[in-house]
Amino acid sequence: MGYSIGQVAKKTGLTAHTLRYYQKEGLLPFLQKSSSGLRVFSDNDLGWLGLIECLKETGMPLKDIRQYIDWYLEGDSTLSLRLDMFKNQKNRVEEQIRQFQKHLEKIEYKIALYEEAVKEGSLDKAVANPRMQALKNGLSQTDNAK
Amino acid sequence: MGYSIGQVAKKTGLTAHTLRYYQKEGLLPFLQKSSSGLRVFSDNDLGWLGLIECLKETGMPLKDIRQYIDWYLEGDSTLSLRLDMFKNQKNRVEEQIRQFQKHLEKIEYKIALYEEAVKEGSLDKAVANPRMQALKNGLSQTDNAK
DNA sequence: ATTTAACTTGGAGCTAACTCTAATTTTTTG
DNA sequence: CAAAAAATTAGAGTTAGCTCCAAGTTAAAT
Numbered sequence: 001m002g003y004s005i006g007q008v009a010k011k012t013g014l015t016a017h018t019l020r021y022y023q024k025e026g027l028l029p030f031l032q033k034s035s036s037g038l039r040v041f042s043d044n045d046l047g048w049l050g051l052i053e054c055l056k057e058t059g060m061p062l063k064d065i066r067q068y069i070d071w072y073l074e075g076d077s078t079l080s081l082r083l084d085m086f087k088n089q090k091n092r093v094e095e096q097i098r099q100f101q102k103h104l105e106k107i108e109y110k111i112a113l114y115e116e117a118v119k120e121g122s123l124d125k126a127v128a129n130p131r132m133q134a135l136k137n138g139l140s141q142t143d144n145a146k
Numbered sequence: 147m148g149y150s151i152g153q154v155a156k157k158t159g160l161t162a163h164t165l166r167y168y169q170k171e172g173l174l175p176f177l178q179k180s181s182s183g184l185r186v187f188s189d190n191d192l193g194w195l196g197l198i199e200c201l202k203e204t205g206m207p208l209k210d211i212r213q214y215i216d217w218y219l220e221g222d223s224t225l226s227l228r229l230d231m232f233k234n235q236k237n238r239v240e241e242q243i244r245q246f247q248k249h250l251e252k253i254e255y256k257i258a259l260y261e262e263a264v265k266e267g268s269l270d271k272a273v274a275n276p277r278m279q280a281l282k283n284g285l286s287q288t289d290n291a292k
Numbered sequence: 293a294t295t296t297a298a299c300t301t302g303g304a305g306c307t308a309a310c311t312c313t314a315a316t317t318t319t320t321t322g
Numbered sequence: 323c324a325a326a327a328a329a330t331t332a333g334a335g336t337t338a339g340c341t342c343c344a345a346g347t348t349a350a351a352t
Contacts, residue, residue: 054249083260090253097246103200107236114229122222
């Protein structure tokens, strides 16, 4: 029912150093210690780590995650602040997915171009190829309009 | 035909500081200066900035972008290295999109939960609601299996 | 022509998120 | 029980990517 810091490190891919750092930053407010001073992680702590990972990987800074946790500890008076936070984060994630898909198109164009270039042995030849120019024109460019 | 650093800052959303920093880091190898020492950005430089943005926003560190540019400057002998780089980056972006979609599900569950909690005035009540528990069980959890 | 705005440089400073050190203690293993 | 592995702390150090400063130069606007 309890995990050592090393077991949690293995499970999460974080280092023990990072886990201690997260606790110091207030991200693991329920983490307990044994009588001899060793950290004992519960499944609930793992749940918090899962949420932290989700928010961190979608670009939320640790201090904002900390803010959320502080609101959580404050209780039901902060429910709507927390709801707003998740709604904002949802919008950010959706926007990022859209951006990533656009970036992916650009990278796929580069792959097509370089595959042609490797075949021809020359980037200039690949760029001059009408098929490549057609592909490039099909790209949804970042809006650089004057 | 040429843009000042300030114009490019406005266009790209980067600061003039950042643009100088990028040049110092070798990311703008073709950027010219006027006879009096002012930077003059061409459309080609803007193109490079567009690629830098694409790679940076998809998580590539500047030093790897620099590596790519160095390969570009080396000429056609590095074509396949560059192709591999773009292929790897494509895989990373696809993986990130998958992760984001999983994270999005989790955030959407939190939104549903907190909407219920705000309505009830209590997070505990929302958590106890069977509809919420069903939703939670439907989530594709990060694999925490022992 | 003057003022104001934009640009130049080298180098220092900053923030986020770790990452490591060293000395000590606890736990596990043979 | 002895040795090795894993844990503890406070605090220092690192890295990436900016961000700013000061003193001076150039360009634009009135």
